[in-house]
Amino acid sequence: MIKRMLTENLVLKGISVVLAFVIWLMVVNVSKPEISDSKSVSLEVKNQNIFDADSKTWSIDRTNVTVSYNVRSDMRSAITNSDFHAYADLSDYSITGSIPIYIEVLNGKESIIGDVQVRPSVAKITIENVQKKKFDVKSSTTGDPKSGYKVANVILSPESVYLIGPESEIGRISTVGVEIDTSGISTNQDGTAPLVYYDANGNVLSDIQGVSSNADEISYSVTVHKEKNINLLSSVTGSPAVGYQYESTTVSPDSVTLASTPGIIDTMTVFELPEIDLSGITESLNVTFNLSQLLPAGIELGDDQDPQINVLVRIEKLPNAAEPHGGNGAMNPGPGPDQQNTNGQSQPVYQESIHSVEHFDDTQRDNANNSETSDSAEESAESESSQINASDKSSSESNESTTDQSEKPSVSETISN
Numbered sequence: 001m002i003k004r005m006l007t008e009n010l011v012l013k014g015i016s017v018v019l020a021f022v023i024w025l026m027v028v029n030v031s032k033p034e035i036s037d038s039k040s041v042s043l044e045v046k047n048q049n050i051f052d053a054d055s056k057t058w059s060i061d062r063t064n065v066t067v068s069y070n071v072r073s074d075m076r077s078a079i080t081n082s083d084f085h086a087y088a089d090l091s092d093y094s095i096t097g098s099i100p101i102y103i104e105v106l107n108g109k110e111s112i113i114g115d116v117q118v119r120p121s122v123a124k125i126t127i128e129n130v131q132k133k134k135f136d137v138k139s140s141t142t143g144d145p146k147s148g149y150k151v152a153n154v155i156l157s158p159e160s161v162y163l164i165g166p167e168s169e170i171g172r173i174s175t176v177g178v179e180i181d182t183s184g185i186s187t188n189q190d191g192t193a194p195l196v197y198y199d200a201n202g203n204v205l206s207d208i209q210g211v212s213s214n215a216d217e218i219s220y221s222v223t224v225h226k227e228k229n230i231n232l233l234s235s236v237t238g239s240p241a242v243g244y245q246y247e248s249t250t251v252s253p254d255s256v257t258l259a260s261t262p263g264i265i266d267t268m269t270v271f272e273l274p275e276i277d278l279s280g281i282t283e284s285l286n287v288t289f290n291l292s293q294l295l296p297a298g299i300e301l302g303d304d305q306d307p308q309i310n311v312l313v314r315i316e317k318l319p320n321a322a323e324p325h326g327g328n329g330a331m332n333p334g335p336g337p338d339q340q341n342t343n344g345q346s347q348p349v350y351q352e353s354i355h356s357v358e359h360f361d362d363t364q365r366d367n368a369n370n371s372e373t374s375d376s377a378e379e380s381a382e383s384e385s386s387q388i389n390a391s392d393k394s395s396s397e398s399n400e401s402t403t404d405q406s407e408k409p410s411v412s413e414t415i416s417n
Helices: 002-007 010-031 073-078 167-172 351-370 375-402 411-416
Strands: 034-046 056-060 064-072 084-089 098-105 113-119 122-142 149-157 160-166 175-181 189-194 196-198 217-233 244-252 255-260 270-272 285-290 308-317
Touching: 034 073, 056 160, 064 073, 064 084, 064 098, 098 113, 122 149, 122 167, 122 217, 160 167, 175 189, 175 217
Parallel strands: 034 084, 122 175, 217 270
Antiparallel strands: 034 064, 056 122, 064 113, 084 098, 098 122, 122 160, 149 217, 175 196, 189 217, 217 255, 244 308, 285 308
């Protein structure tokens, strides 16, 4: 019975099996169809040192490729980037400058995916000379120290580095440096910072490729100084010309902000400016000092402090130096050009008047000293002074008659000569 069931109608049974399989395929394709998908995969470059012997370096036009494939919809989530390996081999480099890109399917996923392709299928390789160049390392600080403190100095180690890379990339670099955060600090600070590349405009170059350095990190030591407001002191030496006197000195500004280590700045109260020599001057002086050139080692100007200091020294003429003489009460003019010697100095022409005036001044001083002790001495001095004045007048009239009525020089000018 069973044998008959298996052997009868074999053709019909075969057709049934085929139809069942076709129906199953139709159901599967309708419910779980095959779809196309793609992944971005990183590109590995093999034999990277192949050009080192020729002192050449290389660069590639891409670091990632796109891999496309077919997979059933129910298996789509099982495929990841790590299931593919894309690579290019520099040993395939030719005069065209292009090398093929290869793709491999990993992790046993070959059975569930098909029609694997990579785009693009080739990569562009650029070959150029290797350049080695030395750069001095510069430092820059970001942020402000604690109020009342300033960054005085930054020491870097090493102070210079060598960069090696393609000529095109090295040529983009103008300076290298480190950026140090000094926000809120009030004491010295040590640390390390990575190298930063800058272009000619001071912009950070974050896309430099193929460049290496003999020191990727730079050690730094930041010195912090304390600031303090210090009064300025100005002094003078020497004496003005005869007939003039020193009146006063004004310093502007009268105080400045200086900075140094706490042990030095805490003991300072004033800073003394260089002495100003008044010897022989006849007018006020305005002297300007550059404070930055006067500060001793270890002391510096505070941030935003103007180094220019102005000192005004006032000189005044004594009142008795401008007293008029002569019968008409007018100031006597100075000597003329014909009354000068070969050295340009005025020569006295009224000898009798000079002696009379000198004697008059001596007698006047004696009278002032003796006026409080004796009335009779005062009367005698006045009488003597009158006689001298009379003699002075007589001498002046005599000299005027012999000099074609020329004007007589002032007493104060004659004495000074």
